[in-house]
Amino acid sequence: MRPSEHLVDPIAPAATAPARQRRKEARPQELLDAALALFVEKGFAAARTDEVATRAGVSKGTLYLYYPSKEELFKAVVRHNLGALIAEGIETLAAYPGTTAELLRYVTHTWWERIGATDAGGIHKVIVAEVRNFPEIAAFYAAEVIEPAHRLFRGIVARGIERGEFRALPVNEVAHAMIAPMIFLALHRHSIGACEVACGEPVEPRTLLDTHLELLLNGLARPAGTTPARKARR
Amino acid sequence: MRPSEHLVDPIAPAATAPARQRRKEARPQELLDAALALFVEKGFAAARTDEVATRAGVSKGTLYLYYPSKEELFKAVVRHNLGALIAEGIETLAAYPGTTAELLRYVTHTWWERIGATDAGGIHKVIVAEVRNFPEIAAFYAAEVIEPAHRLFRGIVARGIERGEFRALPVNEVAHAMIAPMIFLALHRHSIGACEVACGEPVEPRTLLDTHLELLLNGLARPAGTTPARKARR
Amino acid sequence: MRPSEHLVDPIAPAATAPARQRRKEARPQELLDAALALFVEKGFAAARTDEVATRAGVSKGTLYLYYPSKEELFKAVVRHNLGALIAEGIETLAAYPGTTAELLRYVTHTWWERIGATDAGGIHKVIVAEVRNFPEIAAFYAAEVIEPAHRLFRGIVARGIERGEFRALPVNEVAHAMIAPMIFLALHRHSIGACEVACGEPVEPRTLLDTHLELLLNGLARPAGTTPARKARR
Amino acid sequence: MRPSEHLVDPIAPAATAPARQRRKEARPQELLDAALALFVEKGFAAARTDEVATRAGVSKGTLYLYYPSKEELFKAVVRHNLGALIAEGIETLAAYPGTTAELLRYVTHTWWERIGATDAGGIHKVIVAEVRNFPEIAAFYAAEVIEPAHRLFRGIVARGIERGEFRALPVNEVAHAMIAPMIFLALHRHSIGACEVACGEPVEPRTLLDTHLELLLNGLARPAGTTPARKARR
DNA sequence: CATGAATGAGACTTCATTCAT
DNA sequence: TATGAATGAAGTCTCATTCAT
Numbered sequence: 001m002r003p004s005e006h007l008v009d010p011i012a013p014a015a016t017a018p019a020r021q022r023r024k025e026a027r028p029q030e031l032l033d034a035a036l037a038l039f040v041e042k043g044f045a046a047a048r049t050d051e052v053a054t055r056a057g058v059s060k061g062t063l064y065l066y067y068p069s070k071e072e073l074f075k076a077v078v079r080h081n082l083g084a085l086i087a088e089g090i091e092t093l094a095a096y097p098g099t100t101a102e103l104l105r106y107v108t109h110t111w112w113e114r115i116g117a118t119d120a121g122g123i124h125k126v127i128v129a130e131v132r133n134f135p136e137i138a139a140f141y142a143a144e145v146i147e148p149a150h151r152l153f154r155g156i157v158a159r160g161i162e163r164g165e166f167r168a169l170p171v172n173e174v175a176h177a178m179i180a181p182m183i184f185l186a187l188h189r190h191s192i193g194a195c196e197v198a199c200g201e202p203v204e205p206r207t208l209l210d211t212h213l214e215l216l217l218n219g220l221a222r223p224a225g226t227t228p229a230r231k232a233r234r
Numbered sequence: 235m236r237p238s239e240h241l242v243d244p245i246a247p248a249a250t251a252p253a254r255q256r257r258k259e260a261r262p263q264e265l266l267d268a269a270l271a272l273f274v275e276k277g278f279a280a281a282r283t284d285e286v287a288t289r290a291g292v293s294k295g296t297l298y299l300y301y302p303s304k305e306e307l308f309k310a311v312v313r314h315n316l317g318a319l320i321a322e323g324i325e326t327l328a329a330y331p332g333t334t335a336e337l338l339r340y341v342t343h344t345w346w347e348r349i350g351a352t353d354a355g356g357i358h359k360v361i362v363a364e365v366r367n368f369p370e371i372a373a374f375y376a377a378e379v380i381e382p383a384h385r386l387f388r389g390i391v392a393r394g395i396e397r398g399e400f401r402a403l404p405v406n407e408v409a410h411a412m413i414a415p416m417i418f419l420a421l422h423r424h425s426i427g428a429c430e431v432a433c434g435e436p437v438e439p440r441t442l443l444d445t446h447l448e449l450l451l452n453g454l455a456r457p458a459g460t461t462p463a464r465k466a467r468r
Numbered sequence: 469m470r471p472s473e474h475l476v477d478p479i480a481p482a483a484t485a486p487a488r489q490r491r492k493e494a495r496p497q498e499l500l501d502a503a504l505a506l507f508v509e510k511g512f513a514a515a516r517t518d519e520v521a522t523r524a525g526v527s528k529g530t531l532y533l534y535y536p537s538k539e540e541l542f543k544a545v546v547r548h549n550l551g552a553l554i555a556e557g558i559e560t561l562a563a564y565p566g567t568t569a570e571l572l573r574y575v576t577h578t579w580w581e582r583i584g585a586t587d588a589g590g591i592h593k594v595i596v597a598e599v600r601n602f603p604e605i606a607a608f609y610a611a612e613v614i615e616p617a618h619r620l621f622r623g624i625v626a627r628g629i630e631r632g633e634f635r636a637l638p639v640n641e642v643a644h645a646m647i648a649p650m651i652f653l654a655l656h657r658h659s660i661g662a663c664e665v666a667c668g669e670p671v672e673p674r675t676l677l678d679t680h681l682e683l684l685l686n687g688l689a690r691p692a693g694t695t696p697a698r699k700a701r702r
Numbered sequence: 703m704r705p706s707e708h709l710v711d712p713i714a715p716a717a718t719a720p721a722r723q724r725r726k727e728a729r730p731q732e733l734l735d736a737a738l739a740l741f742v743e744k745g746f747a748a749a750r751t752d753e754v755a756t757r758a759g760v761s762k763g764t765l766y767l768y769y770p771s772k773e774e775l776f777k778a779v780v781r782h783n784l785g786a787l788i789a790e791g792i793e794t795l796a797a798y799p800g801t802t803a804e805l806l807r808y809v810t811h812t813w814w815e816r817i818g819a820t821d822a823g824g825i826h827k828v829i830v831a832e833v834r835n836f837p838e839i840a841a842f843y844a845a846e847v848i849e850p851a852h853r854l855f856r857g858i859v860a861r862g863i864e865r866g867e868f869r870a871l872p873v874n875e876v877a878h879a880m881i882a883p884m885i886f887l888a889l890h891r892h893s894i895g896a897c898e899v900a901c902g903e904p905v906e907p908r909t910l911l912d913t914h915l916e917l918l919l920n921g922l923a924r925p926a927g928t929t930p931a932r933k934a935r936r
Numbered sequence: 937c938a939t940g941a942a943t944g945a946g947a948c949t950t951c952a953t954t955c956a957t
Numbered sequence: 958t959a960t961g962a963a964t965g966a967a968g969t970c971t972c973a974t975t976c977a978t
Contacts, residue, residue, distance in 0.1 A: 129363025597831025
């Protein structure tokens, strides 16, 4: 029995499909999970491909059967973990019925549950850390993550201003101010926060996020009785 | 005492020494500058010691004469570039005569000029990126940078609340919210921002920082006519 | 008898067999063609077995069903492409009616059309290149190709001398001098000549071969009026 | 004592220069020699860099201190072993006082002594074998070896024709016919000839070369009483 | 017969650190 | 002090061969 064998569900032996087949279909997911964990833990350069393979329960060679290089593996991890959620957010923005404050809270909390609180949030760290050493990854990430994500948040700010809910502040800068603490939180959780060192009093991420949201919404709120700026989008 | 410890800030009184002597005493400074530039550009692991030496105009062996390892070199870089400013900030806080809003603006702008806008701001990136792989650096950084910096910002928030200028919000979280966009800006400048990829509309750091400050102060401001909370510190 | 041995020339009498059957019997031929092309293009070690399989339209596993190893596949390729022609040449020598000069021209031109001008000529390159790394292939090739081919050319030279057409030169060396430019031409075509680099003025292979032949025959020709040497064979 | 140490002359300990220094200067030569031997024995791709290093008595890393890659190492080997001699031949051609037949014999014999009979002759094999897989080597070799060598031999043929010693045959083809058997001999010596297989009756290289030369000169010789062709160069 | 997923040894290259000079 | 040659462990990626299906 090879060391990986016991990772397959040993209860239902090939009830629906032959074992080899089942493995083949599960492989990419297993590899992606192992790779995410390792990239987040060590960074892109320091993660070793054969540890990814070992954690996924396969040999080094098998990894390269599915992804032709470490870089492509990383890109697949990013697409799998961040790509879907951003698209979802953009759809939400288009169809959301409530106030923009509620929309922002919803998007932020969803992000926290699906990205911030999970390993996926560590991807930000990897990017921040190593993007300068891997230009191709930089281009890929800018195009497939940063650009769409900023579009989403700029959309939220613009909606608030157009609907007269927010003051007419510069859209781009405010979008940055919205995103920054979220990313920052994710970075923290996967760097210093992951170390066993005491640094200041501990903060509860949810509390931090809520403080951030209320501070932001308070700052954005149009003072009652002011005329809403209809064409504030820059 | 490890051999590097006394080298932290060796700008010594060599006013009348012969040229070669002065040269020798300038070595640590040159090495620290070269190391800072390289660590920020490539990260800790990817920076090559012999490139540090080359940039400082010495041989690889000489580097090891001054710093016993790459880690000690990095720690010296951190002490040299971040240590002084934090101590200075704490002194400012104790003696500042004006409003807390002014104090915050002053501290933030000073940080930008001395850290954020220079290579020193890249140290944050290096830490965020690689602290998990180098536990000793983690402990060092938490104790010598993060802890004092947080103490400073918590002090500012507490001052504002005690003086009735800010609302009685949780001190720790607000301090985080103050720091986050600053660090975030520094991280951005030295990672994605340093790449030649287009990602959203460009932002002017000073503008971003000012937007952040005003948003924050607006959110913190005690509505006129409210009773100041004297004992809000948690 | 090793499993591959009986597959050397399996073009079998499957005249009326159903399509799938014919397909199956065509397999070895398709594999041999793909293997020849690839061995000649990349060399023995650098040719990848799964590219051979892919080009032949089968899976990698199937290749190993027909040939137990890469070495056996290569030997089959050699037998299939060089074996027959040499035997044919020896028969021609025994029965040829014309002058020895004509015989040499005939043999040389036939070689060019069937070997030199085709992929089969590339086998020489592979042998020259890698025979030292694969002793078993060396022994095989010496016994099944080099030895018979030399026998043929020594026979031609001896015929010319015995019939008084050639001068009484050492048979073995002259045979070498006959073969060398042919092999050399084949080597060139499949190495440097196959690269897109400019190297000297290009040469037309047929012209080169003819120049070689005439030079050789001119050099071999017995000056008119000389007594032919009856027993010159060494 | 490291395994390489006894390769240094152990009799005169640092008489002229310190040991380390002596090693440094000798290194490139030692590495080049080891590399030549190994490339010729195994081919370019199959030769392992750490075996080159081991044979030169250094560690793997040291090799890369002197040559930045396997390809550059190979190019250095070619330049060192073939470059000089070709240049020398071109000078000889320009200044040679005797007949062209003598010049050709001289050049051929020098080639044999310095290249053909030594490991350097094996470089031809490596090129023939692997040039298609390494385009950069192809370009390098065409420019630095093939082109100059052909220029030399075309020069010899043209000289013979111009001086009325040779018949007015096409220069380029005759040059090829001159070179071919030489290269062929070298190839043979380092491929099949290096194997312990019996293939035909053995030939003495010098005899073969002389047979080739006489055959060639006989074929080239202008029949007595013929008018020399002054402008035959194509 | 046929498939193709899986293996794992092995190749080139990098780089922090040492140490003889 | 200062040098820089030398080391060797470690990392990514390849590919002939096997074997369960």
